[in-house]
Amino acid sequence: DTEKYRMELTEVRAQLEPWEKQLIGCKGRLDVASAESKLLKEK
Incomplete structure (x- = not known):
C-alpha cells in the first residue's frame, strides 16, 4: 500500500515540477522588476 502511495506521489511531483520552475522563474522576474x-524612484 505504501509503495503504491509513493508511486502516485512521484507521478504528481513529476507533473508539478515544470509548474514550480515556471513559478520560481516568474517570481525571480518580479523581484528584478x-x-x-525602486532604483528608478530613488534617482
Whole structure:
C-alpha cells in the first residue's frame, strides 16, 4: 500500500515540477522588476 502511495506521489511531483520552475522563474522576474522600479524612484 505504501509503495503504491509513493508511486502516485512521484507521478504528481513529476507533473508539478515544470509548474514550480515556471513559478520560481516568474517570481525571480518580479523581484528584478520591483528592484528596478525602486532604483528608478530613488534617482
